[in-house]
Amino acid sequence: MSANFSTVGQSVPPIYGIEKATGTLRFPADINLPNMLWMKILRSPHAHAKIIDVDATAAGKIPGVAAVITHKDVPRVLFGPYQNEIYPLDEEVRFVGDTVAVVAAEDWHIAEEATRALLVKYEVLPAIHDPEAGTEPSAPNAVLNYPESHELKPGDIRPDQLGTFGNVIGLKEGGPTVVNERGNVENGFAQSDVVLERFFRQSEVNAVSHEPRACVAVYENGACTLWCSVQDPYRLQDSTARVLGLPIEAVRVVSTNLGGAFGVKVTGRFAVLCALLARKTGRPVKIWFTREEESLDSHNRSALTHYVKAGAKKDGTLAAIKVRTFLDNGYWPYGGLGQNIAFAICTRPIDLYHCCPNVKWEVFAVRTNRPSTGPYRGRADAESHFPIESMMDELAHAIRMDPIEFRLKNRLHEGDDLCSAPNKIMSTVWLEEAARAGAEKIGWQRRSSLNGADRGSRKKGIGVAMVIHSCGSNPAGVSEAEVIIDSAGRISLFSGTADQGSEQQTTLRQMVAEVLGVSLTDVGGSNADTSTCPFDSGPFSSRTVYATGIAASRAAEEVKKKLLEQASILLSEPATNLDIREKSIWKRSDLSKRVGLDELVRITGSSIIGRGVHNAKEDHLFAYGFAATFAEVEVDVDTGEVKVLRLVSSHDVGRAINPMIVEGQILGGAAQGLGYALSEGFYFDQKTGTALNQWFLDLRTPSILDLPDIEPVMVELGEPTHPFGAKGCSEISYVGVAPAVANAIYNATGARVTELPMTPDVILKALRDAGGA
Amino acid sequence: MEPQTFHQIALKINGTVHDLEIDSNWTLNDVLRNRLDLTGTKRACDYGGCGSCTVLMDGVDVYSCSILAVEAQGKEITTIEGIGNSENLHPLQKSFALSYAAQCGWCTPGMILSAKALLDRNPDPTEAEVRLALSGVLCRCTGYTSIVQAVLDAGRVMREAR
Numbered sequence: 001m002s003a004n005f006s007t008v009g010q011s012v013p014p015i016y017g018i019e020k021a022t023g024t025l026r027f028p029a030d031i032n033l034p035n036m037l038w039m040k041i042l043r044s045p046h047a048h049a050k051i052i053d054v055d056a057t058a059a060g061k062i063p064g065v066a067a068v069i070t071h072k073d074v075p076r077v078l079f080g081p082y083q084n085e086i087y088p089l090d091e092e093v094r095f096v097g098d099t100v101a102v103v104a105a106e107d108w109h110i111a112e113e114a115t116r117a118l119l120v121k122y123e124v125l126p127a128i129h130d131p132e133a134g135t136e137p138s139a140p141n142a143v144l145n146y147p148e149s150h151e152l153k154p155g156d157i158r159p160d161q162l163g164t165f166g167n168v169i170g171l172k173e174g175g176p177t178v179v180n181e182r183g184n185v186e187n188g189f190a191q192s193d194v195v196l197e198r199f200f201r202q203s204e205v206n207a208v209s210h211e212p213r214a215c216v217a218v219y220e221n222g223a224c225t226l227w228c229s230v231q232d233p234y235r236l237q238d239s240t241a242r243v244l245g246l247p248i249e250a251v252r253v254v255s256t257n258l259g260g261a262f263g264v265k266v267t268g269r270f271a272v273l274c275a276l277l278a279r280k281t282g283r284p285v286k287i288w289f290t291r292e293e294e295s296l297d298s299h300n301r302s303a304l305t306h307y308v309k310a311g312a313k314k315d316g317t318l319a320a321i322k323v324r325t326f327l328d329n330g331y332w333p334y335g336g337l338g339q340n341i342a343f344a345i346c347t348r349p350i351d352l353y354h355c356c357p358n359v360k361w362e363v364f365a366v367r368t369n370r371p372s373t374g375p376y377r378g379r380a381d382a383e384s385h386f387p388i389e390s391m392m393d394e395l396a397h398a399i400r401m402d403p404i405e406f407r408l409k410n411r412l413h414e415g416d417d418l419c420s421a422p423n424k425i426m427s428t429v430w431l432e433e434a435a436r437a438g439a440e441k442i443g444w445q446r447r448s449s450l451n452g453a454d455r456g457s458r459k460k461g462i463g464v465a466m467v468i469h470s471c472g473s474n475p476a477g478v479s480e481a482e483v484i485i486d487s488a489g490r491i492s493l494f495s496g497t498a499d500q501g502s503e504q505q506t507t508l509r510q511m512v513a514e515v516l517g518v519s520l521t522d523v524g525g526s527n528a529d530t531s532t533c534p535f536d537s538g539p540f541s542s543r544t545v546y547a548t549g550i551a552a553s554r555a556a557e558e559v560k561k562k563l564l565e566q567a568s569i570l571l572s573e574p575a576t577n578l579d580i581r582e583k584s585i586w587k588r589s590d591l592s593k594r595v596g597l598d599e600l601v602r603i604t605g606s607s608i609i610g611r612g613v614h615n616a617k618e619d620h621l622f623a624y625g626f627a628a629t630f631a632e633v634e635v636d637v638d639t640g641e642v643k644v645l646r647l648v649s650s651h652d653v654g655r656a657i658n659p660m661i662v663e664g665q666i667l668g669g670a671a672q673g674l675g676y677a678l679s680e681g682f683y684f685d686q687k688t689g690t691a692l693n694q695w696f697l698d699l700r701t702p703s704i705l706d707l708p709d710i711e712p713v714m715v716e717l718g719e720p721t722h723p724f725g726a727k728g729c730s731e732i733s734y735v736g737v738a739p740a741v742a743n744a745i746y747n748a749t750g751a752r753v754t755e756l757p758m759t760p761d762v763i764l765k766a767l768r769d770a771g772g773a
Numbered sequence: 774m775e776p777q778t779f780h781q782i783a784l785k786i787n788g789t790v791h792d793l794e795i796d797s798n799w800t801l802n803d804v805l806r807n808r809l810d811l812t813g814t815k816r817a818c819d820y821g822g823c824g825s826c827t828v829l830m831d832g833v834d835v836y837s838c839s840i841l842a843v844e845a846q847g848k849e850i851t852t853i854e855g856i857g858n859s860e861n862l863h864p865l866q867k868s869f870a871l872s873y874a875a876q877c878g879w880c881t882p883g884m885i886l887s888a889k890a891l892l893d894r895n896p897d898p899t900e901a902e903v904r905l906a907l908s909g910v911l912c913r914c915t916g917y918t919s920i921v922q923a924v925l926d927a928g929r930v931m932r933e934a935r
Contacts (some may be wrong), residue, residue, distance in 0.1 A: 012872055012874075013870060013871045013872075014870075016875075017870030017871060017875055017879065018862065018870045019859075019878075020868070020870065020875035020877075020878030020881050021862070021865075021866040021867070021869040021871070021875050021878075022853065022854070022857060022858055022859055022866055022870075023812070023813020023814070023852070023853035023854055023881075023882045023883055024813065024854075024858075024859070025878055027878075027879075029812075029815075029816075030806075030812035032806075032807065032810055032812070077866075082781050107807075109796070109798065112881070138927075140811070158816070208913055209877075209879075209913065210815070210817040210823065210877065210880055210911075210912075210913050211817065211877065211879045212816075212817060212826055213814075236835065257878070258877065258881060259815070259817075259876040259877045259878060259879030260876075260913050260914060261877075262913075290815065290819050291819050291820075291822075292819075367776040368846065376920045458794070500877060501876040501877025501878065501914050503873070503876070517798040642814070658871050660872070661873055664873045664876060664914075664915060664919060667915060667916035667918055667919070668876060668913075668914045668915050668916050670916060671915070671916030671917070672913070695818065695820065695822065696817065696818030696822035696823050696911075697818070697822040697823075698818070701911060701913060702906050703908055703911055704907050704908050704910075704911075704912070704917045704920070704921070705904055705905070705908050707916055707917055709918050710916050710918065735848075
C-alpha cells in the first residue's frame, strides 16, 4: 500500500467541529418552525395489557389541544426494523412505557396535560419479566397479537401456535432461536485435560445517548418531511410512506447529525406518529423525548444469562465449547432486532477461536414484557465475549499457559471460512500483532510480579481479552455514494449515512479528496437526506468508513476516470500518461503539460458525476476488526472497590484514514466499555416490569472523575478489500473491556467475577466464593 | 385545571435585554431554546443530572434546566452563542473544534461554558482541577481525555494572549 497519501492518514480537524463548538449545528431537536405544535405520547403503566377503550373527550376539550390519535385512528399498516411486525399503535401494549396514544398541542405542557386527561380502560394481562422463566411450559405469552400479514416461510409456525415454546423467538417448534454446532462437544470434553463450568449473568444496559430522540414533521401538499434523530432514515422513509399511504418519493427524511446514537436510534415509531399528527393538523409537529422516554422507548443491550462449559488440553488446544444463552428480547412479536443478535452471539466468538473443533452454542432469545433489545455499540460481541473471554482466561490458568499464547494458539487465520458469515472467507487478521503491541504497551511481563503484590487490602493485577467485531462487512449492508464536480468546479459527496458523532463525513471526504487530488476543504456535500443522497443502510456494524468508504472511493474513482478522459482529449495525451493531484491533471513525464480541474470543467461546461456502490453480498473476502484489551486494576478486597489504573486498547484498524478520529473512537468506546464493566445497569421491577433507574444519573455512566486516561494502540497493516486499507473500529473497543477487567481482577485476587456490572457487592461475593476474603 | 400564571420578565442574555411574557413554570432552558431560538444550549436529562444545558449566570456555571426563567431576572446570562462565533472563536471553542474534543457535540456547549467558568477564575489549572471543575458535565462519547487536553490547551492560549 502506498504511503504517499496527502489527505488520507492525516489528523485533519473534523468538518463539523466548529459548528459543534459554537452551538450552531442544528440537531432535529433544535428545529423550531412557525405555528409548530408539540407532540406527547401517553405511555402504558402496565407491562402487558389490552386496551379496551380510550376516551379522549376531556383531553380534546383542553384549550390548546389540536389532535389526539389512538389505536382506532391509525392505518393498520405494519412496519419494523427488519420485518414488518408492529402497527403505529396497537390495542395490545407490551411493556411499561409502550405507546398507547399521542396528542398534539400548542406547547409541551399542554400536550402532557392532555395525555394525562386521556381515560384509558385496560384489561391487564399476565406478563413475562424473566427470559428463562418465559421458556417454562406454564409461562403466559408475552405477546398475544401476531400480525396476520407477516410472511411465513415453508415450515415456519406462527409464534402463538408454538405451545410451550411460545415465548422463544424463532418459528420452529421446540428449539432455541439459533444453534451453532460443529464436531461433538462430549467427545471434546472427554479428550480435555481440564474442563470448567461457569454461569454468567449480565445486566441490561442503555446506550444513554445524550440527545433525547426528536422529530419535526411537516405535511404539505401531499408530501411529508421529517427531521428526525434516526440512524436509518431510509427505513423511516419507507415506514412513513407506507403508513401514510404516500409514494416513497413524497417522504423526505433528514438525519444529518445525531447527538450520539450508538446503534440504537432505529425504528422511529414516534416519528411515524409525528407524521400522522402533522397530516391530521396541517401544522408542523415536534416531539422531543424526555430522558425517561429515551431510556424506555429505545433498544437496549439485553439482560443475559449464559451456562458455559469449556475444555482444553494441556498443550493449549481448545477442545470444546458448550454454551446455552438466554437473551431478553423484549416485546417484539416476531423478534425485531433480536434474531440477528442471537445469531451473532453464538457464531462470532466461535469464529475467533476457529481452531476449536467441538462447539455447541444455543441461544434462546425470549419475548418478554420489557423494552426492546437492539444493536447497541459492540452489538452481540459485548454480550458474548464477557463469558467466553473469562473462560479462556481461566482455562489458560488451569493448564498453566500464558493467556495471550493460549488464545493465539487457537485463533482464526486469514483464509479461514466463517460460521458468522456463511460462504465468506476471512480476510486479514492482525490480532496477534495487536496483542503483541498492546502487551508491550501495558508491560505484560510485569504481570507475574504484580500478582499478589499487595498494599494492605489492595491487590493489583493485569488482564487481557481478545475480541472480534464487525468492521463494515455486514452481509446485509448496502451503501451507495455520489460524487459530483459541478460546472463551477465545486466537488460534493452525497452519502446517505447519518453522522452520530463519529465524524464519518470527514473521513469519507478525506478519501474522496485523496482520489481526486484535492484538499479536504475542497469537498462539500450533504449526508443522510433522503431527497438528495443515495441509499445507505446506515451507520451500523462499524460499516461507514469501510462500506460507505468503498462506495465513496468508487464514486470518486469514476469521476477521476472521466476527468482523465476529458483531459486526455484536451492535452492530446493518452489518459494512462496522466495523473491527478493538487487540483490539476498532469502529464507524469512532462510537468509543463497540465490542466486545472476548474479549467477542465469550465471547458467541458457540464457537471461530472460518479457513482459508487458497495454491496457486501457480492464480496467473497470478509473483513473483521480485531482487538486486544489490557486492563491493570487495583482491587480493595475489604470494600470490593475496583480501580482501573490503566487500560490499553490495541486495535487492528487496517489503516487509520484520520488517526485523531480513530483514536477518539477507540477512547470513547473503551470508556463506555468501562461503564458496562463496572457501573452501568438498567433495572426493572421483577413483579411489575417498571423501570427502576431510567433517569440519567441512575444509569451510572462514567464521569470525568471515574475514568483513567485510556491508551489507544493502532496497528496499521492494511485491509486489501478497502481502497485505503481501512477497517471500521468505533465499536470494538467497547467489547473487550469488561472481560479484560474481570481477568485482571482474577489475576489480582484469584476471584472469578461472573456478573456485570462488577459493582463492589458483586466483587465481594466473588471474593467470598473464591475463599479469599 | 389551574389557571396559568404569566409573568412579564426581562432577561439579559449575551448582553441583550429581552422583554418576555412567559409561563411561570418555564425554565431558563425552555426560554432560551423555544422563545429565543438559542438552541446551542442543550437538554439531555431534564433534572440537573448531566450538564448538557449548562450556561453561565453572573459568571457561574449553572444548569439552565433547573432554573426557572423568573429566577434569572437581573442576572447576566451567557450561552455558547455569546462567547464566540465561527469568525471569532473563543480559544476554548477553537481547541474543542480542532482536537475532536467534540464528538457528537451534545455536551460540548455545556463543557465549554463550564470550562470557561473555571479558566475565568483560575487561568492556570492543573489537570486534576480541570477534571473536578468539569465533573458536573457528563460526556458519553470521548472518554474525557481529549476534553481535558482541550481545556488545558485553551488555558495556555488564553494566558499567552494576556
